[in-house]
Amino acid sequence: MPASIPLKLSEMKRLAAFxxxxxxxxxxxxxxxxFRVAPDHSLAKNDGSEESELDRELAEFDRKHGYS
Structure with a gap:
């Protein structure tokens, strides 16, 4: 099992925003x-009722690595 990386959720979000x-x-x-992040170049519109793919991936990462 790989060791967890010393990257906080706030740092991941800042990197994603950049x-x-x-x-x-x-x-x-x-x-x-x-850890890689890239802008979403899809043409699909997010109406706010559904989390973006990045939000889901970050939430999954948090659960997997014990971040709250």
Whole structure:
């Protein structure tokens, strides 16, 4: 089982916001583990009633790694 990375949820969200704002993919590497975020280039509109894919992925990451 890989060790958890020392990356806080707030840092992940900040990185995701940067990637979305600048339209680039951002990466952070810790001991061979790479955390990547990229802007969503799909044309589908998010009406706010459903979490975005990134929100779901972050929530899953939090559950998996014990963040609250």
């Amino acid at each position: 990637a979305k704002r600048e339209g680039v993919r951002a990466e952070v590497e810790f001991n061979g583990f790479i």
